[in-house]
Amino acid sequence: MTQIKRQQTVEEIQFAFKVTPVCGLIGPRQCGKTTTAKEIANQYPGIVHHFDLEDERDQNKMREPLLVLENLEGLIIIDEIHHAPDLFKSLRVLVDQKKNRKFLVLGSASQELLKQTSESLAGRITFVEMTPFHLKEINSAEQLHTRGGFPLSYLAESDDISVAWRKGYIKTFLERDIPSLGFQLSPQNLRRFWTMLAHYHGQIFNASEIGTSLGINYKTSQHYLDILESTFMVRRLTPWIANIKKRQVKAPKMYFTDSGLLHSLLGINNHDDLLGHPKLGASWEGFAMEQIIRTTKADKESCFYWSTQSGDELDLIILENGKMNGFEFKYSSKPSLTKSLHFALEDLMPASMTIIVPGDEEYLIHEKVRVCGLTKFCLG
Known part of the structure; x- marks a missing residue:
């Protein structure tokens, strides 16, 4: 290998x-x-x-x-x-x-x-x-998105071997790694929570709602998320609260840090499965977000999302040297400048605004907004 x-x-x-x-x-x-x-x-x-x-x-x-x-x-x-x-x-x-x-x-x-x-x-x-592989280290964004960045998953000889490796990884993580870190809990319960979380990928995390679905209380649901975050399995993205009159969402969003593990828990085994799956857009958003964060070397205290109760939102805000850089992620070859982005420009006044799409193109869609392919952004 x-x-x-x-x-x-x-x-x-x-x-x-x-x-x-x-x-x-x-x-x-x-x-x-x-x-x-x-x-x-x-x-x-x-x-x-x-x-x-x-x-x-x-x-x-x-x-x-x-x-x-x-x-x-x-x-x-x-x-x-x-x-x-x-x-x-x-x-x-x-x-x-x-x-x-x-x-x-x-x-x-x-x-x-x-x-x-x-x-x-x-x-x-x-x-x-240290993270799993990112785009600067490998040569196939499509394979990285589908299989995730764990070396033995990404470099596997076939999709079937990659899928089998990830299934084994999840089992070992739940049954051996979690207890070795001192957590005393049921592997079956954590697996159910983790699988449920896959369907909330890219959404607001509601501990009570997930807990009710699984028959556990709010604190247990929150504890399970803390465990998965502290073992690098998920990213909790906190909201940016701007000084504006609009009511803003104040709960965190949740993303899987590795798209391959997300796909395993969703039953996605190859790229064709992914293209036909209703979670394609959310999967791309989380995958591209991780690549942008790793490329810019932003720490988690500098990363936010923004959302209002009326539905205006921005997928990612990165604060760098006192400046706000905004990112929107679209699995599309022809993204449009949405009303939501207009409001983000007006309300947040970011130093830059970038719509990240698959590929390596780059062009302006508005005087203050550029469209940039993920490969182009990460590799230059």
């Missing part, structure tokens, strides 16, 4: 080590963190030590981390660190010894989920978030 180097992530890690002695590489399981760590190790000029906390032998060693690590120098890689959150306390002691060493720790939980245990490393750790 072809191996695709994640050069952007490699460079982010190398820069992180210039800032702090510890780099936390976080992202969903099987997105390529271990492979990228090996690339960092190959380029490192000194000694490299590697520990995998899914290996029982390394788990046993880390019961006394100070004894094992304090005499080591060079690059120390610790994979699946979320299996031993108490290790962060020991890392602070080791870092403060000021010896010639760097720590690269890999985990499948978000910075927020690791926050309590990583607070002891404040000022000593830089987090780098």
Whole structure:
């Protein structure tokens, strides 16, 4: 199978080590963190030590981390660190010894989920978030949209193999990964919630409505969403509240971060299935949104959507250097300037407004609005 180097992530890690002695590489399981760590190790000029906390032998060693690590120098890689959150306390002691060493720790939980245990490393750790493949790293937007960006799904020899891999991933995530992160809940209930969520992709998240459908309460529904967000499975997009007289929607929107997993839960197995599915537009919106966010390197605190009670809306707002950039996503070759976009221009006064469509064309549709193909935007 072809191996695709994640050069952007490699460079982010190398820069992180210039800032702090510890780099936390976080992202969903099987997105390529271990492979990228090996690339960092190959380029490192000194000694490299590697520990995998899914290996029982390394788990046993880390019961006394100070004894094992304090005499080591060079690059120390610790994979699946979320299996031993108490290790962060020991890392602070080791870092403060000021010896010639760097720590690269890999985990499948978000910075927020690791926050309590990583607070002891404040000022000593830089987090780098790794995602599945994006358009800058591969050569087929259609395949990336259909199969998603997990390497073993995208690079599979056939659609059938890709589908089988994603089904296995979902099963393992629910039955093994969630318990390993300390969540005690029914895999069947979380699967039902996750599947229900697929039908809400791109819509306002209503915890009470989904909870009622599944026979669970509001708090449980909210808790399940928090779990999926903290394990990088979904993106919660918060609303932008403008200083205008119109009543605005204040609840978050929810998107799957990987289109391949969304398609698996919707029963979409190939591109032809996708083209005939009623969720095609919503699928494209979420897929294109993720590519734009990754291309612009926007953090989640800078990303919003805008919507009013009367139906005016804008799919994505990214704040950058004090400026507001607006994006609308249309699976169309001839998008029009809708009344909703006119209101967005008037009410929000963004610095730029872009309608993202499939392909690589680019042209103005209005003096303040351009149409741009997703490939064109991401690859230039």
